[in-house]
Amino acid sequence: MGAYIRGVLDVAVRPGEGAFGYKGPKQPHALQAYLAHDFAYASGWDDLQDVLRAKGYELAERGDGLILQTTEGERLCKVSQIGQPDAALMKQFGAPFRGHAHTYLAQKSVGQATLTF
Numbered sequence: 001m002g003a004y005i006r007g008v009l010d011v012a013v014r015p016g017e018g019a020f021g022y023k024g025p026k027q028p029h030a031l032q033a034y035l036a037h038d039f040a041y042a043s044g045w046d047d048l049q050d051v052l053r054a055k056g057y058e059l060a061e062r063g064d065g066l067i068l069q070t071t072e073g074e075r076l077c078k079v080s081q082i083g084q085p086d087a088a089l090m091k092q093f094g095a096p097f098r099g100h101a102h103t104y105l106a107q108k109s110v111g112q113a114t115l116t117f
Helices: 002-012 026-039 043-055 086-093 102-109
Strands: 057-063 065-070 075-078
Touching: 026 043, 026 075, 043 057, 043 086, 057 075, 065 086
Parallel strands: none
Antiparallel strands: 057 065, 065 075
């Protein structure tokens, strides 16, 4: 009986996971409200990814920007569609998204570009 209860509680305390699959919002307007606090108070990219993954989401690079997807890989939207432009996040964290292929965007957004006259 104790093992059964522990199993039920283990599933209950993991948001976004469980016997019936992913259950969080998937539409951009709902995601914006649901994740706004997480984006606002994250201390860095790793912190943000950890918080998002706990809810069943993660960030991924696509093209020259970032998308939000489920941890199973289902693409949901661009982060700019939920009010979190890539450039603003790079400024907030003072660094580009880990492994981002387009370094010129990071230099422009974080302010590392050198001025030439």
